[in-house]
Amino acid sequence: xxxxxxxxxxxxxxxxxxxxxxxxxxxxxxxxxxxxxxxxxxxxxxxxxxxxxxxxxxxxxxxxxxxxxxxxxxxxxxxxxxxxxxxxxxxxxxxxxxxxxxxxxxxxxxxxxxxxxxxxxxxxxxxxxxxxxxxxx
Amino acid sequence: xxxxxxxxxxxxxxxxxxxxxxxxxxxxxxxxxxxxxxxxxxxxxxxxxxxxxxxxxxxxxxxxxxxxxxxxxxxxxxxxxxxxxxxxxxxxxxxxxxxxxxxxxxxxxxxxxxxxxxxxxxxxxxxxxxxxxxxxx
DNA sequence: TACAATCCCTCTAGTAACTATAGAGTCAAG
DNA sequence: CTTGACTCTATAGTTACTAGAGGGATTGTA
Ligand SMILES: [Zn+2]
Ligand SMILES: [Zn+2]
Ligand SMILES: [Zn+2]
Ligand SMILES: [Zn+2]
Numbered sequence: 001x002x003x004x005x006x007x008x009x010x011x012x013x014x015x016x017x018x019x020x021x022x023x024x025x026x027x028x029x030x031x032x033x034x035x036x037x038x039x040x041x042x043x044x045x046x047x048x049x050x051x052x053x054x055x056x057x058x059x060x061x062x063x064x065x066x067x068x069x070x071x072x073x074x075x076x077x078x079x080x081x082x083x084x085x086x087x088x089x090x091x092x093x094x095x096x097x098x099x100x101x102x103x104x105x106x107x108x109x110x111x112x113x114x115x116x117x118x119x120x121x122x123x124x125x126x127x128x129x130x131x132x133x134x135x136x137x
Numbered sequence: 138x139x140x141x142x143x144x145x146x147x148x149x150x151x152x153x154x155x156x157x158x159x160x161x162x163x164x165x166x167x168x169x170x171x172x173x174x175x176x177x178x179x180x181x182x183x184x185x186x187x188x189x190x191x192x193x194x195x196x197x198x199x200x201x202x203x204x205x206x207x208x209x210x211x212x213x214x215x216x217x218x219x220x221x222x223x224x225x226x227x228x229x230x231x232x233x234x235x236x237x238x239x240x241x242x243x244x245x246x247x248x249x250x251x252x253x254x255x256x257x258x259x260x261x262x263x264x265x266x267x268x269x270x271x272x273x274x
Numbered sequence: 275t276a277c278a279a280t281c282c283c284t285c286t287a288g289t290a291a292c293t294a295t296a297g298a299g300t301c302a303a304g
Numbered sequence: 305c306t307t308g309a310c311t312c313t314a315t316a317g318t319t320a321c322t323a324g325a326g327g328g329a330t331t332g333t334a
Contacts, residue, residue: 006281012272016282017322025320036329038282050272057271058247059240062320072263079254082262090244093237100234103196107227110195117216125219126209134194135149135187143310153311158292173300175311199291 002032002040012049019049027052027066060089139169139177149186156186164189164203197226 009016020039022028028049032040041049048069055065064085071078113124120127146153157176159165165186169177178186185206192202201222208215250261257264 004282011274015322018320020283021321034282034329036282038329047267050269051267054266054269054272056320058243068263068266072259072267077254077258077260079251079260079262082260083248083251086244086248086262090241090248093241093244097234097237097241100230100237104227104230104234106195107223107230111220111223111227114216114220117214121214122209123214123216123219125216125223126205129191129205130184130188130209132187132191135190137148141311152293154293155291157312162291171300171311173311174313175300193291 002042003046004034005031005039005041008041008046008049011046012053014049014053022049022052025062027062027069058089059093064089139179140183141171142168142176142178145178145183145186148183149190151186151190159186159189162199164199164206195226196230201226 003011005016005019009019012019019028023030023039028045031045032042034040051069051072052065055068056062060068067085068082071081110125110128113128115124140148142153142156146156149156156165160167160176165182168182169179171177188206188209189202192205193199197205204222205219208218247262247265250265252261
C-alpha cells in the first residue's frame with residue numbers, strides 16, 4: 001500500500017510542504033515515484049514521519065531527531081546516548097522556562113509602572129524603558 | 138559628543154552588526170558620517186538604541202518596538218495603546234510558559250520510559266516515540 | 275468527451291532577528 | 305612603514321518551515 005503526499009500529510013498532521021522539506025534535508029528517505037512523478041510513500045515512510053512529527057511536537061531540533069533516527073536504525077541498544085540527548089533537551093526546556101519566568105516578572109513590573117492616563121507627561125512604561133539601568137553605560 | 142559604532146555597541150551590549158541591522162530595518166535613524174564614512178552616533182541615538190535593547194531583553198518583537206518608538210515620539214500620552222501592547226506581550230509570554238510546562242511534563246514522562254540498558258531490545262524511549270498515539274492515523 | 279476542481283511537481287523566495295563571511299578602506303601606535 | 309584594530313558595503317547563512325509561481329496529472333461530473 002502506497003500513499004501520495006497529501007494522504008501522508010493528512011495522516012501525520014503536517015503540511016505537504018513540510019513532508020517535502022524533511023526529504024530535502026535528509027530526515028525522510030526518498031519515496032518511490034509514480035509514472036507521473038508523484039511521490040509514493042510506504043508504511044515505513046509513514047512510520048518514520050510519525051516519529052519525526054512526534055519529536056517535533058516535543059520541540060526537539062531536527063538535528064537531535066536526525067541523531068535519534070540513526071540510533072534507532074542500529075540493532076544495538078543505545079540507552080546512554082538516547083538518555084543524554086533527551087536530558088539535554090529537558091535542560092534546554094528548563095532553561096527556557098526559567099528565563100520566561102524572569103521575563104514575566106519583569107514585564108509585570110513594567111506594566112505596573114503605568115499609573116493610568118493623566119498621571120504624568122509620558123507614560124511611565126515608556127519612561128522605564130528609556131531609563132533602565134541595565135543598558136546604561 | 139559623537140561615538141563610533143564600536144563604542145555604541147559596547148555601551149549597549151550588542152554587536153556592531155546588530156546596530157547596523159537596526160538601522161537597516163528602520164528602528165534606528167541614520168547616524169552622521171565622518172569624512173571617512175564611519176557612522177557617528179549622538180547621545181540621542183544612544184538613548185534610542187538603549188530603549189530598543191531593553192525592549193529586546195524583554196523579548197519584544199521588533200514590530201512592537203517600532204510601535205512603542207512611534208508612541209514615544211508623540212507628545213501626548215498613550216497609556217491605553219502602550220498598555221495594550223504590553224499586555225499582549227505578557228499574554229504571549231504566558232502562553233509560551235504554559236506550553237513549555239506541558240512540554241516538560243511530556244519529556245519527563247518520556248525520559249522515565251527508559252528502564253536502563255539491557256531491559257529490552259530497543260530503548261523504550263525510541264519505542265515510545267515511534268508508537269505514540271497522537272500521530273497515528 | 276470536455277471541463278473544472280483538485281492534486282502534484284520543481285524552483286525560488288520569504289519569515290525573525292540577527293550572525294558571519296569576503297574584500298576593501300581607514301586610522302593610530304611603534 | 306607596517307601592523308593591528310577598526311570600519312565600510314554587500315551577501316549569505318541560521319531554524320524550521322511556509323508561500324508562491326508556473327506548470328503537469330488525476331478525478332469527478334455534465
Ligand atoms: Zn501609562
Ligand atoms: Zn535595560
Ligand atoms: Zn533506554
Ligand atoms: Zn505523537
